[in-house]
Amino acid sequence: MYMRRVTRKKKDGITVAYLHHESWPNVRDECERLMLGHFSPKNGDLDQRTELTAKQAQFFAALGLEPPPKIVGIHPRT
Numbered sequence: 001m002y003m004r005r006v007t008r009k010k011k012d013g014i015t016v017a018y019l020h021h022e023s024w025p026n027v028r029d030e031c032e033r034l035m036l037g038h039f040s041p042k043n044g045d046l047d048q049r050t051e052l053t054a055k056q057a058q059f060f061a062a063l064g065l066e067p068p069p070k071i072v073g074i075h076p077r078t
Contacts, residue, residue: 027059030056031056031059033050034050034056035049036050037049037050043076044075044077046073046075047072047073047074048070048071048072
């Protein structure tokens with residue numbers, strides 16, 4: 001099981017955190033949708049990830065991780 005941290009602010013200004021369960025098959029299936037594309041136009045190579053879904057963004061936030069950069073590599077041809 002995956003634990004997703006959710007925070008809410010109460011009326012008195014106190015922030016409360018609690019965990020929400022997400023099944024491993026759901027987490028795995030959603031994470032497998034994140035891909036890295038390699039593009040090779042005539043000017044060079046570009047490595048770029050797909051856009052994050054809302055669920056993927058929630059997973060990264062719950063784990064306290066920064067998502068991978070959108071552009072992973074640019075390699076111009078000389």
